[in-house]
Amino acid sequence: MSEIQLRPTIASDLSRLMAFDHSITSDSVWQLELRRDAGQVTTTFREVRLPRSIKVAYPHNPFSLADDWVRKSMMYTAVVNTGLVGYISLLERGTASVVWITDLVVEAASRRRGVGSALLAAAQGWAESRTHRRLIFEVQSKNLPGIRLAQKSGFEFCGYNDHYYINQDVALFFSKMLK
Numbered sequence: 001m002s003e004i005q006l007r008p009t010i011a012s013d014l015s016r017l018m019a020f021d022h023s024i025t026s027d028s029v030w031q032l033e034l035r036r037d038a039g040q041v042t043t044t045f046r047e048v049r050l051p052r053s054i055k056v057a058y059p060h061n062p063f064s065l066a067d068d069w070v071r072k073s074m075m076y077t078a079v080v081n082t083g084l085v086g087y088i089s090l091l092e093r094g095t096a097s098v099v100w101i102t103d104l105v106v107e108a109a110s111r112r113r114g115v116g117s118a119l120l121a122a123a124q125g126w127a128e129s130r131t132h133r134r135l136i137f138e139v140q141s142k143n144l145p146g147i148r149l150a151q152k153s154g155f156e157f158c159g160y161n162d163h164y165y166i167n168q169d170v171a172l173f174f175s176k177m178l179k
Contacts, residue, residue, distance in 0.1 A: 002080050004115055006122045009075035009087060014066045016084050017077065021108045022058030026050070030141040032162065032170055045160070045172075047144070056142045059165035060103065073099070076122045078106070078115045085110040088119040090126065099127040101137040104146070111145070120153045128178050135178060141170040150174040 009017070033044040069075055069089070078086035089103035101123055106115045120137075127135055137155050139146040155174035164171035 004085070004118045005079045006076050006118060007079065009069060009077045013077050013084060013087075014069060017087050017105070018062045018065050020062070020105055022060075022062045022105055024056050024058075024143055024145055025053050026056055026142055026144045027053050028144045030144075030147060030170075030172060032141065032160065034162075043160070045141070045157075054142070056140060057167065058105070059140055059167055059169055059171075061166075062105075065103075072102070074123075074126055076119055076126075078110075078119055080110065080115075086115040086119055088123050090123055092130075092132070097131070097133040099123070099130075099132045099135050101135060104137070104149075116149050117153060120149070124176070124178065133178055135176045137174045137176075138164075139172050139174065140165065141172050147172065147174075 028047050028049045030045045031048045033046065035042040072089045073092040074090040076088050077084055084107070086106040087103065088101060091100045091102050092098070093100055101120075104116060104119060106119075124135060135155070136158070137150050139150060141160070151174070153176070155176045157172065158175040159173045161171045161173070
């Protein structure tokens with residue numbers, strides 16, 4: 001693969017980014033197990049291998065990207081040669097100096113080639129330049145490739161929200177402290 005170039009997303013990128021295949025294929029999921037006993041709640045996640053690969057739909061509507069991008073604090077687009085191959089959306093939230101990664105999408109033909117890692121590095125650089133202290137990356141519990149990317153990039157599991165997405169999927173949150 002040629003060199004990955006990253007740049008802020010511009011309006012003319014949006015129609016091509018929306019056209020990406022936003023779904024992923026997964027061989028495993030993080031399964032939530034919740035136990036309630038005498039005033040105590042215990043939550044456990046475990047990776048469960050599936051009998052066959054599943055196609056996991058993207059939890060956000062990619063066609064709302066054109067409406068949402070102006071509300072994002074920053075978006076980067078990854079370009080290889082002259083083709084758009086990925087994007088990341090960042091949102092500054094609250095006074096806690098936190099940046100949320102709400103979208104990280106790599107075009108299907110360009111996956112597993114460093115594009116996601118490059119986009120995460122750009123997000124971290126941007127957040128650090130604005131003196132934020134933490135990045136939080138939200139991922140569906142069915143998105144094992146996204147979970148593995150977060151872990152490989154130094155993010156640690158920090159929580160979840162059951163029925164978080166419009167399709168009622170569980171969201172996992174991974175956090176990375178910044179310098």
